[in-house]
Amino acid sequence: MTSSPTDRRIRRAPERHRPQVLFIPSYRDERMLEGICQYAFEAGWVLDLFFYRTGTIPKDWHGDGILCLLNLPNWSPNMKRFILAQREAGVPMVDLALNDPQVKIPRVLQDDRAIGRLAAEYLISLGIRRLAFCTRTFHHPYKERFAGFQEIAAQKELPCSLIQIPDDFSAEEGLPVEFQQEPPSIDQPLGIMAAADPLANWVIQACQVSGLKIPENVALISVENDRYLCELGTITVSSIDNNALRQGYEAARLLDRLIHGEEAPEEPVYIPPGALHVRESSNLLAVRHPHVANALRQIAQRFRDPELKPAHIAARIPMSARRLHDAFVKYVGRSMYQEITHRRLQYAKKLIQETDQKMWDIAQSAGFSSPEVMSRLFSRWFGHPPSYFRRLK
Known part of the structure; x- marks a missing residue:
């Protein structure tokens, strides 16, 4: 007796397991997220962005891997317990920051020192012989950018100053006294690197208060190449692409390899800087010869x-x-x-x-x-x- 078609069982191929991945950043970076999502689409992940959107740990999460920007000193006790519990359980993790260097974990980082070197080399190529680095805080990326900037200045035997932005971001006193006593001129311009795009606006305001023109007296360059910040201000700002999209993609790719049993690299993976986008803040040739x-x-x-x-x-x-x-x-x-x-x-x-x-x-x-x-x-x-x-x- 033959069975009818309705009696026959349809044999289905077993569904491929889709890795469950959680993204836990300490700050929001849309381009980094774009790189992570790009890889997630390619690899068929289930990407949990609950924390990214709400800042809340998803309850009863049981997944295959975590992408994070560790910042244990500033995280809540609940977040610390969650991360440490996942590490103890052997869940693969990849860190995209170096806020906690004492925690041994695979990392994919921006090459911030190379970013600083690139900025200094560019300003020097304009004929500038007086440099300054501007920041408000000194967390790891800014320290590395300053170190790379100083490295090139030292190689060229050029002075390199540090401009510290006040905690309240007030620019009413202008640039520091040393630049007011010996103000930059058209013949001897100053080259300033802002540690990140949001800080470039402070430099612009401080220069205005000090009676200095950008780029005639001061050539300004920053980092991240956020188009909204760089192109919608009173002066468009030259900026280095920190390659956050590529960083996100490569971090996701490394995590995927760890999920599938590969050995973790012993040293961090560094992502080189992207292109330098020249805009008004440095577009005049500073060379006076x-x-x-x-x-x-x-x-x-x-x-x-x-x-x-x-x-x-x-x-x-x-x-x-x-x-x-x-x-x-x-x-x-x-x-x-x-x-x-x-x-x-x-x-x-x-x-x-x-x-x-x-x-x-x-x-x-x-x-x-x-x-x-x-x-x-x-x-x-x-x-x-x-x-x-x-x-x-």
Whole structure:
């Protein structure tokens, strides 16, 4: 006797387990969340954002992994107990901050020291020879940014001051006394790095109180590249993308590997900074040597030409090649050849991280004679080959 179709059982393939992941930040960062969500979609996670939206620990949570920005000293006793209980239970965790370095946990961090170095190098490339770092607090990311900023200033033997923002954010007294006694001028401008975009507005207000113009007297750069903060103020602000989206994505990817039994890395994974977005706050060439300024403009316009050499630049400037070279190094801090290479590398790095173009096409577009030449220069300047930055894409 044969069974009817209604009697037959339909055999279903067992459903694949979807990892249950909880995100517990100590502050809200929409771009970091976007990176986490991007990976969650790709990996088929169940992502619990209850804490992110409400600040409340979900009751009776039993999941597979936790992404967090640890901040145990400032968290409530309930939150501390929850996190410690999950660690004791062996739930995989990845931290996206370094507020609690004594807690040994896998981490994916922004390379804040590299961010500080990039900011200083950019300001110096404008011909600025007086630097300052502006912050209100000194939690870990700001400490690292200041350290990187100071490192480049020390290498170039340039003065580097610290501007401490008052607790009440009042700018009514302007910049510190040292800048009022020896105010920056058009011939000797000041370059300020604000530790983060929200602090740049204080610098703008303090400069106004002190009678200083941005960017004529003060070139300003900040970090995070929050478009609303950088583009909707009285002055649009140049800013470095801290790559929070990539950080979120890579942290999620690391957690996924831990959930599936891989060994945790012994050292933190550092995410390099993204692009520097130049806006009004630093868009005037601070170099006051007209021939050096001319050379910089030519390089900016022509660096993608693979035939471009310093001699071609010098041929268009009414100054001997030797004197132009010496003046360029004095005002910019590197030779014309190094400036051409620097711009090509930055352009290529941007294409590698933001497009799917082949390395040959990128090398050609950036002005390199071949991908091999580009790769050697990447390793020399950045410490990694181009493929490293493509993997971070």
